[in-house]
Amino acid sequence: MRATVAGLCLSLAFGAATCMGQEAKVAVTPAEPLSQPWPTSVYCSGFYTSQRVSDELRLVSGEQSEYKITFAWRDIVYLSKGANQGIKAGDRF
Secondary structure, eight states: OOOHHHHHHHHHHHHHHHHOOOOOOOOOOOOOOOOOOOOOOOOOOOOOOOOOOOOOOOOEEETTTOOOOOOOEEEEEOESOOOGGOOOTTOOO
């Protein structure tokens, strides 16, 4: 019985120490004016449509695509068109 109570007390002490060691998350704000939505301001992304989506321009891949399936602002991505079709670095779509 004493061993059970001692084990419970130790569990509570370690649990309290772990909780006190947690850091609060700090909101990240952009260093420059918002020219595009900031990740914290976007509630839901994507769209639904009954019309066919154009095959003209597609996202082909991106950096670290072996394990990364979503890309965000300032990530490097590769498109199905290039500079000879009028696409420039920094274009928004």
